[in-house]
Amino acid sequence: MILFLYNIALMLVLAISAPWWLLRTATTQKYRQGLRERLGFVRPLDGQKLRPLIWVHAVSVGEVLAVSRLIAALDETLPGYFVTISTTTRTGQQLARQRFGGARVFYCPLDLPWAVKAYLKARKPVMLVLAETEFWPNLLDGCFRRGIPVAVVNARISDRSWPRYMRLQRLWKPFLRRLSTVLAQSQVDADRLRALGCEADRVCVAGNLKFDVTADRNSAATRVISELRGDLDFVVAGSTLDGEEAMLLAAWPQLLAARSALVLVIAPRHPERFGAVADLLERSGFRWRRRSALDERPLKAGEIVLLDSIGELASTYSLASVAVVGGSLVAAGGHNPLEPAQFGVPVVMGENYANFRAIVGQLRERDAIVIVRAEALAEAVGALLLDPEMAREIGARAQRVFEKQAGATARTVEALKTILEARSGH
Numbered sequence: 001m002i003l004f005l006y007n008i009a010l011m012l013v014l015a016i017s018a019p020w021w022l023l024r025t026a027t028t029q030k031y032r033q034g035l036r037e038r039l040g041f042v043r044p045l046d047g048q049k050l051r052p053l054i055w056v057h058a059v060s061v062g063e064v065l066a067v068s069r070l071i072a073a074l075d076e077t078l079p080g081y082f083v084t085i086s087t088t089t090r091t092g093q094q095l096a097r098q099r100f101g102g103a104r105v106f107y108c109p110l111d112l113p114w115a116v117k118a119y120l121k122a123r124k125p126v127m128l129v130l131a132e133t134e135f136w137p138n139l140l141d142g143c144f145r146r147g148i149p150v151a152v153v154n155a156r157i158s159d160r161s162w163p164r165y166m167r168l169q170r171l172w173k174p175f176l177r178r179l180s181t182v183l184a185q186s187q188v189d190a191d192r193l194r195a196l197g198c199e200a201d202r203v204c205v206a207g208n209l210k211f212d213v214t215a216d217r218n219s220a221a222t223r224v225i226s227e228l229r230g231d232l233d234f235v236v237a238g239s240t241l242d243g244e245e246a247m248l249l250a251a252w253p254q255l256l257a258a259r260s261a262l263v264l265v266i267a268p269r270h271p272e273r274f275g276a277v278a279d280l281l282e283r284s285g286f287r288w289r290r291r292s293a294l295d296e297r298p299l300k301a302g303e304i305v306l307l308d309s310i311g312e313l314a315s316t317y318s319l320a321s322v323a324v325v326g327g328s329l330v331a332a333g334g335h336n337p338l339e340p341a342q343f344g345v346p347v348v349m350g351e352n353y354a355n356f357r358a359i360v361g362q363l364r365e366r367d368a369i370v371i372v373r374a375e376a377l378a379e380a381v382g383a384l385l386l387d388p389e390m391a392r393e394i395g396a397r398a399q400r401v402f403e404k405q406a407g408a409t410a411r412t413v414e415a416l417k418t419i420l421e422a423r424s425g426h
Helices: 002-027 061-077 090-100 113-123 137-145 162-167 169-176 187-196 220-229 244-258 271-284 313-319 354-365 374-386 388-404 408-424
Strands: 053-057 082-087 105-107 125-131 150-155 181-184 203-205 233-240 262-268 288-290 304-306 322-325 347-349
Touching (some): 002 137, 061 125, 061 408, 137 150, 181 187, 233 244, 233 374, 271 304
Parallel strands (some): 053 082, 125 150, 150 181
8 A cells, every 4th residue: 555655656756757757868968878777668787698697786886886896796706797887877887887887887777667667577587685874665665575675785874864754654664674684884874774664683783884985096187187286285085076176275375374285176076067167266366277187287386277177086186185075065964085085194074974974984083184163263174274283183083983894895795695695505
């Protein structure tokens, strides 16, 4: 009955919003990309003809990065299986294809009964693995009806989404109680998932997969920028959102006063904002260049680089003297401080970090991160630039936190192996 009511509500919402979606699809490329797949037209994957298929779903860039080490571990540990990856967003799809190749990456269908049915019939997965908490009733029900085990990895319920989930507890409970295993990031996440309806004995704390994801220092971006940097130092501001770039530009003269031989790298979170940020930089009066337009001209002190690429931010953090992690200076919940922490780079974040509360909490306990009010950004970053020894110590403590918390990938692989073995009767 709950699924029936959900589908009635879904159809009503689609009918009411259809004009808006049709207009967006007609005028905006990102809404057209992958639309056939989302609606249930299944693109064949050659590899699935030879081996049983595991379907891993990672919504967007953050989830793709989080499961990248897990995918590699599954490939190595379970060579008899074909591990595929779906995403929801266009940017997630682009990054997944870069990381894993297009032969096993596809768009996840919309949670429409016919689209889900088409995918499950064509893909015939032996297991569905959901990254974090990407719950869709029709997809879950379709798996349960076919006896396909569903595992949730790196599971979390953020402070912001927790009240919303609780209001819809009656919707979620019939689905969540049938999940095969739920591997939570923290004890708080585990307790919340049990409260929502997951079977208590199927929920455990496996840790955060993001602690196991290490970026390659020797990426295309770092090679290009390193060749042009000379003796300059870098402040790298990553995953910035609307409003944060303006804060950084306002702080830039004060940072240059603290250390004159400095370059600022700004990496907007969403590629569709590259143009808007470029316009902002053009109006600022500062010298700036796009990452995509870097040529043989050396970088100069005071210059700004717009990182207008996907999947290169993590490695670019390795060049930084100080990292500013975005989404935290505005009320957006923050982004992942572990990306710079893995390189021993001191991290500055704003006070809005609810999406990464557990990680930030561990870093704060060890004095391994600097949390500031938005209006104190220039002062905090400037202090680290003026005191390199203090900056190195904070970065080293952050790196130790990152290294100490590793191991979630191995625990996750073992849990998934156990499910597959139970399914095959071994």
